[in-house]
Amino acid sequence: xxxxxDEISERVLEIAEALISEGGAANLKARSIAKQAEIxxxxxxxLFGDLDQLHGQVNMRLLDRLADAGAVAIAEQxxxxxxxxxxxxxxxxxxxxxxxxxxxxxxxxLLAFNPRKMAVDRQLAYESRLDTLxxxxxxxxxxxxxxxxxxxxxRLTARTLWSSVHGIVTNGAGRRQQERQGDGVWDQIDLLxxxxxxxxxxx
Amino acid sequence: xxxxxDEISERVLEIAEALISEGGAANLKARSIAKQAEIxxxxxxxLFGDLDQLHGQVNMRLLDRLADAGAVAIAEQxxxxxxxxxxxxxxxxxxxxxxxxxxxxxxxxLLAFNPRKMAVDRQLAYESRLDTLxxxxxxxxxxxxxxxxxxxxxRLTARTLWSSVHGIVTNGAGRRQQERQGDGVWDQIDLLxxxxxxxxxxx
Numbered sequence: 001x002x003x004x005x006d007e008i009s010e011r012v013l014e015i016a017e018a019l020i021s022e023g024g025a026a027n028l029k030a031r032s033i034a035k036q037a038e039i040x041x042x043x044x045x046x047l048f049g050d051l052d053q054l055h056g057q058v059n060m061r062l063l064d065r066l067a068d069a070g071a072v073a074i075a076e077q078x079x080x081x082x083x084x085x086x087x088x089x090x091x092x093x094x095x096x097x098x099x100x101x102x103x104x105x106x107x108x109x110l111l112a113f114n115p116r117k118m119a120v121d122r123q124l125a126y127e128s129r130l131d132t133l134x135x136x137x138x139x140x141x142x143x144x145x146x147x148x149x150x151x152x153x154x155r156l157t158a159r160t161l162w163s164s165v166h167g168i169v170t171n172g173a174g175r176r177q178q179e180r181q182g183d184g185v186w187d188q189i190d191l192l193x194x195x196x197x198x199x200x201x202x203x
Numbered sequence: 204x205x206x207x208x209d210e211i212s213e214r215v216l217e218i219a220e221a222l223i224s225e226g227g228a229a230n231l232k233a234r235s236i237a238k239q240a241e242i243x244x245x246x247x248x249x250l251f252g253d254l255d256q257l258h259g260q261v262n263m264r265l266l267d268r269l270a271d272a273g274a275v276a277i278a279e280q281x282x283x284x285x286x287x288x289x290x291x292x293x294x295x296x297x298x299x300x301x302x303x304x305x306x307x308x309x310x311x312x313l314l315a316f317n318p319r320k321m322a323v324d325r326q327l328a329y330e331s332r333l334d335t336l337x338x339x340x341x342x343x344x345x346x347x348x349x350x351x352x353x354x355x356x357x358r359l360t361a362r363t364l365w366s367s368v369h370g371i372v373t374n375g376a377g378r379r380q381q382e383r384q385g386d387g388v389w390d391q392i393d394l395l396x397x398x399x400x401x402x403x404x405x406x
Contacts, residue, residue, distance in 0.1 A: 026229075111373075112315060156386040160371065160394045167370020168363065170314075183359040191363045196395070199402025 009047050011037050017058045017106070025109040028055055052117040056126060059110045062103065063129035069095040070136040085144040086197055092137060093165045093189045100169050111170070134158045147200055157200075164192055212250050214240050220261045220309070228312040231258055255320040259329060262313045265306065266332035272298040273339040288347040289400055295340060296368045296392045303372050314373070337361045350403055360403075367395055 003011070015036045019027045028051055034041040048054040073095040077088050100107050115126045138158035141147055149157055168188045206214070218239045222230045231254055237244040251257040276298040280291050303310050318329045341361035344350055352360055371391045 164367030195402035199398035
């Protein structure tokens with residue numbers, strides 16, 4: 001029985017995801033996909049336009065999974081009754097760190113990917129995926145009534161914490177010496193979140 | 204007059220740097236270098252081992268230039284008599300932001316580069332270049348006697364600030380919408396540095 005268009009797209013996406021996960025963007029080749037999916041090379045272009053569009057869609061799936069991981073981390077904290085903002089932010093940072101460690105090649109490929117290569121409507125969908133990530137952090141900050149952040153400052157704070165943790169996680173990858181010296185990824189995340197929360201003007 | 208080994212190495216490095224600057228690591232091809240340097244392809248391998256070693260050496264030059272830019276930024280603050288830690292850290296962050304904007308492809312290639320591809324002695328030289336960058340920040344923090352950071356905490360704080368600013372700078376690249384909404388790169392750097400400094404325990 002022949003697969004329909006949606007089923008083939010799904011299959012191509014799964015293969016593309018596996019290829020990027022194995023060898024980064026350089027490993028995403030139309031010929032490899034066509035062979036594994038048992039379709040013609042031309043079908044890939046018919047379905048996705050070009051390989052950049054396909055990579056963009058793989059990235060959107062990754063971003064969805066990361067958002068899910070964040071939501072799970074917060075749900076677990078809620079279940080345990082953890083209301084401390086610092087601990088809730090640690091759990092989000094931990095979810096991000098695990099995610100990056102689990103998908104090193106795909107995540108590096110996502111970071112190197114230029115969303116402007118995608119069709120315009122896709123770019124908006126892509127940015128909205130990123131916004132979802134900020135919103136998870138913003139929600140944690142908003143629930144802490146001692147912080148008294150207005151909407152603008154809430155958004156800026158969420159983005160700043162996200163970017164900072166992102167910098168710590170991606171910078172620290174593979175520097176074993178730091179971990180030994182006590183200034184590894186977790187030491188930095190702890191210092192950042194703890195000091196930043198202390199420094200927020202609660203006036 | 205024939206060039207000596209050092210002169211040819213220098214020339215190859217300059218060409219390699221220009222190639223990476225134009226098109227990232229994918230643009231670093233032995234054939235292109237050989238043609239421009241008017242040498243045999245084999246000479247490149249004789250001089251550098253392989254293209255990863257060559258890329259590593261280009262990266263070390265970039266790191267040296269970034270360290271120079273940081274030193275210049277601090278020297279300018281000293282000349283102006285600026286002793287405020289927040290302003291001095293802003294000037295370092297500004298130097299980093301300008302540097303990344305000036306070398307987008309080379310910097311992306313450096314970040315994607317795995318130093319473990321280099322010969323072991325080179326890896327150490329590479330890491331010591333990175334340490335120089337942290338030391339510039341650590342020196343600014345050490346000069347602020349109100350902070351009272353011991354050596355371990357000084358190093359951890361320098362790394363944390365560096366990684367965080369790095370995350371903000373690299374995450375924010377190309378997201379114009381954020382700048383309009385007031386949560387762009389500079390807004391984040393300002394909030395990070397200001398809030399973090401306030402949060403440091405001066406007990």
